[in-house]
Amino acid sequence: MQVTSRKFKESAHEAMADEDLRAAMNRIRTAFTTARADAAAELPEFESLRDQAAEIKDHVLDNLDYYLEYFEQKVVAEGGHVHWCSTAEEARQAVLKICRDANARTVTKGKSMITEEIALNKFLASEGIEPIETDLGEYIIQLADEPPSHIIGPAVHKTREQVTDLFHEHHQQYGYQDREEDPEKLVGEARTVLRHKYVTADVGITGANFLIAETGSTVIVTNEGNGDLTQSLPKTHIVVASLEKIVPTLEDASTLMRVLARSATGQEMSVYTTFSTGPKRKDDIDGPENFHVVLLDGGRTEMLGTELQELLRCIRCGACMNHCPVYHAVGGHSYGWVYPGPIGAALNPQMVGIEEARHLPNASSFCGRCEEVCPVRIPLPKILRYWREKTFEQQIGPQPDRWAIEWWGFFAKRPWLYRQTTRLAARVLSMIAGDKGRIRSLPFAKGWTSVRDLPAPEGKTFMEQWKKHNREGR
Amino acid sequence: MTAREKILGRIRAQKKRGPLAGADADLLKQRIADHARNIVPERSRLPKAGQVDLFQTKMEGLGATTERVASAADIPARIRDYLSQKNLPTRIKVSPSEILTGLGWDTVPMIEVVVGAGTEEDMVGLSPAFAGIAETGTLMMLSGPETPSTVNFLPENHIAVLKVSDMVGAFEEAWDALRAAHGEALPRTVNLISGPSRTADIEQTLIMGAHGPKTLHVILVEDGT
Numbered sequence A: 001m002q003v004t005s006r007k008f009k010e011s012a013h014e015a016m017a018d019e020d021l022r023a024a025m026n027r028i029r030t031a032f033t034t035a036r037a038d039a040a041a042e043l044p045e046f047e048s049l050r051d052q053a054a055e056i057k058d059h060v061l062d063n064l065d066y067y068l069e070y071f072e073q074k075v076v077a078e079g080g081h082v083h084w085c086s087t088a089e090e091a092r093q094a095v096l097k098i099c100r101d102a103n104a105r106t107v108t109k110g111k112s113m114i115t116e117e118i119a120l121n122k123f124l125a126s127e128g129i130e131p132i133e134t135d136l137g138e139y140i141i142q143l144a145d146e147p148p149s150h151i152i153g154p155a156v157h158k159t160r161e162q163v164t165d166l167f168h169e170h171h172q173q174y175g176y177q178d179r180e181e182d183p184e185k186l187v188g189e190a191r192t193v194l195r196h197k198y199v200t201a202d203v204g205i206t207g208a209n210f211l212i213a214e215t216g217s218t219v220i221v222t223n224e225g226n227g228d229l230t231q232s233l234p235k236t237h238i239v240v241a242s243l244e245k246i247v248p249t250l251e252d253a254s255t256l257m258r259v260l261a262r263s264a265t266g267q268e269m270s271v272y273t274t275f276s277t278g279p280k281r282k283d284d285i286d287g288p289e290n291f292h293v294v295l296l297d298g299g300r301t302e303m304l305g306t307e308l309q310e311l312l313r314c315i316r317c318g319a320c321m322n323h324c325p326v327y328h329a330v331g332g333h334s335y336g337w338v339y340p341g342p343i344g345a346a347l348n349p350q351m352v353g354i355e356e357a358r359h360l361p362n363a364s365s366f367c368g369r370c371e372e373v374c375p376v377r378i379p380l381p382k383i384l385r386y387w388r389e390k391t392f393e394q395q396i397g398p399q400p401d402r403w404a405i406e407w408w409g410f411f412a413k414r415p416w417l418y419r420q421t422t423r424l425a426a427r428v429l430s431m432i433a434g435d436k437g438r439i440r441s442l443p444f445a446k447g448w449t450s451v452r453d454l455p456a457p458e459g460k461t462f463m464e465q466w467k468k469h470n471r472e473g474r
Numbered sequence B: 001m002t003a004r005e006k007i008l009g010r011i012r013a014q015k016k017r018g019p020l021a022g023a024d025a026d027l028l029k030q031r032i033a034d035h036a037r038n039i040v041p042e043r044s045r046l047p048k049a050g051q052v053d054l055f056q057t058k059m060e061g062l063g064a065t066t067e068r069v070a071s072a073a074d075i076p077a078r079i080r081d082y083l084s085q086k087n088l089p090t091r092i093k094v095s096p097s098e099i100l101t102g103l104g105w106d107t108v109p110m111i112e113v114v115v116g117a118g119t120e121e122d123m124v125g126l127s128p129a130f131a132g133i134a135e136t137g138t139l140m141m142l143s144g145p146e147t148p149s150t151v152n153f154l155p156e157n158h159i160a161v162l163k164v165s166d167m168v169g170a171f172e173e174a175w176d177a178l179r180a181a182h183g184e185a186l187p188r189t190v191n192l193i194s195g196p197s198r199t200a201d202i203e204q205t206l207i208m209g210a211h212g213p214k215t216l217h218v219i220l221v222e223d224g225t
């Protein structure tokens, strides 16, 4: 997808003024967070399962080459094929080649963030192959020609009216003349339209939540059942997955399953968890004849053994964005690339370059909620701090920010001067604010004061109050 | 250099080591062969009767319906009643599995039994489950010549038959049962199904029956356990 992370500030401003988006973000903030908290409370072992989930992922990352080769050998033994792809372009070409061999004209797709990452739909369309998204949310944004705004709810930013308009525009060709507004009827329309597509598609493409070394299986998790129809009706099933999705055994996958849906939607299990191993067997009467796994690196192996390795534990549950005040405020599109929210802010600088994504590490209030809820305990704030330091070192932050940090550094190294200066500042600010204790407008702080007042210090610095408190406490 | 070599090479370079061999590799191989259990939730450790109760509670909480029958012979009549109660068509697609096709369907002549894989026009599908998992109210269904997985997904209404003797507490027990029945190689498809299909993609309003079945009914057969 087109990277627009560079425009984070502008996009965020527009997003904050968008009433529909506000309503959508409010639904996320309330529904997902409550559901997750309830699910976690229901399972006494939840916290220890999170520890174990993180351990399993660490173990895999330390031995990634071994498990990948083991997985490959199992897939091949079951009659499937593995295509190793270092870059997005290699992955696109691998998919294209399989589609060409299958004489494919249409391709149905289950939900897959990796195919978003490699911008597969645009590419296939440009090669004359029609990709059809089947997850309802993905289908909606495909009709709208927009990128996803959430990793598990790609169309969370869309209102019912917008879906009504989209379906009305695109479904007339199938005989739906009425403008339907009822969500149930809208879902029914999509169901009927897509049903026929599943049956007639030449190739089905899905992603994978897990790859299992022990059995050579790929695993998808859905609530709709679209992934199952996508992968069982066409003659060829292609799984597009990134290589860190691997786990050693079915037991390890079970541990991760126990934390995935609970963290994502607050369900104990998503409705359908499907393990696919090779193509259909000799006497099977349904299932695909060909099974391909397109295994993408896409910059991930470079993160191994670095400060960023822990990001590769991510199981893409979406909990960090569901709980992020910045995501709630700016929505998913502002992040400007496939992955939004805290995981996007931490990952995108690596994937699209820190120069392009330089604003993202600042899109955090460092409240720490993301780390608190992350099922695999990724220290997201720590990684955002790492990127902030990087942008400072490489001098790619905005010039005023860097001056500010340099100034602060100068004073911080001189405690006496620091205390005197802050004391003076506190008193001046207190005087400007007068009785109200709030400042309406302040040069150098327009980003804050143009939309809200700045609470003024009461005239004493933190250090002064601390000392006083300690004296009185004794 | 192939992409495969590049990727494996990068992993090793980043990890500052060569390919894992000897004792290191043996350890990992053994870890897979052992497939040791991690933490298994306490709630799954129940006697069989408790497992069945938990399964039913969980399944119903997910929007499915369940019922128990004393023997498999009761299934045709119960299905007739279920279809008429729900006002569903009487033509049903049945998995070509002896367990189901061998039932006395001639006792319910109003039901038209069509045996085979699922197709676009099927309104009701009937298939046998390999296991039930009480922990979360989940069915485990396997694909095979007698159990095409399309029967679980294409029809608008799905009825699954589960023998109480195939009920287990936790996922791990189901994997062991699967390994015992199938050896190391899994069938092409293993479906874990927890309730009927749903979506919340339009303004987070929950709607049942997005692409898979709108309804799921589980018939538990108390086969002398």
Ligand code: SF4
Pocket (backbone or CB within 6 Å): A313, A314, A315, A316, A317, A318, A319, A320, A321, A343, A370, A373, A374, A375, A376, A377, A378
């Ligand atoms: S970083 Fe953690 S919380 Fe965020 S999507 Fe990944 S696993 Fe989920």
